[in-house]
Structure formats: C-alpha cells, structure tokens
Amino acid sequence: VKDGACASTSDPQATVDRVANDPRLKMAEQFIRSDHDRMIREIIALTEIPAPPFMEGERARAFMAMLKEHGLTSVEIDSEGNAMGLRKGTGNGPLIAIAAHLDTVFPEGTKIKVKKEGTRLLAPGVGDDTRGLAVMLGIIRALDNAKIQTASDILFVGDVGEEGSGDLRGMKYLFEKGPYKNKIKMFISL
Secondary structure (H helix, E strand, O other), X not given: OOOOOOOOOOOHHHHHHHHHOOHHHHXXXXXXXXXXXXXXXXXXXHHOOOOOOOOOHHHHHHHHHHHHHOOOEEEEEOOXXXXXXXXXXXXXXXXXXXXXXXXXXXXXXOOOOOEEEOOEEEOOOHHHHHHHHHHHHHHHHHHHHOOOOOOOOEEEEXXXXXXXXXXXXXXXXXXXXXXXXXXXXXXXXX
C-alpha cells in the first residue's frame, strides 16, 4: 500500500497493525462482502466452462475477458495458455503474482452443471480452483473500489496445467520462459 502502510519497520507488529487499521483496507473488506453475489455468479459461469487438462482454452479466454473488463493492462494468454493481466502500481515495489489455476482434474466429457444446496455450490472443479479465479476478480474490484494504489505491479494469473499430468506446466512456463521470467519477486497461489 502506498504512503508507507507496508514499509518495513523494526516492529513487524506495528506494520501489521498499521495495515489492518488502514481505512482503505476496511473499505476493501466491506466491498468484498457486498460483492459476494457477483463472485458467486462468476464462480458458476467459469465452472460451467469445461477445462480438463490440456483443454483449458475456452475457460482461459473467458477469464481473460473478465480481466479486461477490470481495466488491467497487458491482458493476454501466453504461449502456454495462462490468462493474465497486470494491475499497475506506482513502480516502487517488486512484481507480485497472484494465481489460481484454470484446469480441473476431471476428464473431457464430464458433465458440469453447478447445483446450489443452500449456500453450497456443487460441481466438478467449483472449489478447485474456479473459486480462486473469482476471488482474484473480487480482489481487483476491492482494490479499485477502495482506491488502493499499490507500490508493486500485481500480475493476476489464471494458470494452466496444475492438475495431474499437467505437471504445473503453466507455472513452469511463467517462471522459466514467459515474459515475466526473472521478474516476479513475490507469489501468492489461491
């Protein structure tokens, strides 16, 4: 967070307290709660697009379109199939990547229709990891709504090949060959 809210200090607890009590963080938290229904709709929409290993393209294109709607820059699908976009910071911090995977462990032909049971959503891949994709979109909206300007650029990634025979191919490409090779300094997986 800009203005020293995340600046290192000799007292780590003081830094945590300062960030936790920042009114912009409170606003972002409140926004996340109010945005719940939209995140549920996004979970359902993305879940119902089949994405078995090595066949994540349609879901990647849908996720990429959602990233574009949120005003990110450098929105693209890389050569391996990862869908990503960059939320620009002030340029005073290390590049941070936040990722959730697009693929599911379920083979081609698996019937995927989300069923609601009370507050639960049931379908192949709904929690692993389609929910993570929707949470990323919610994070972007919360940051924007609370007008939080980060020092770091944040790369939001819907990666491919996490499950089974995918052998983490999306992450391997991102860190070893892709345009962000040797640039990502912090990484969060949802």
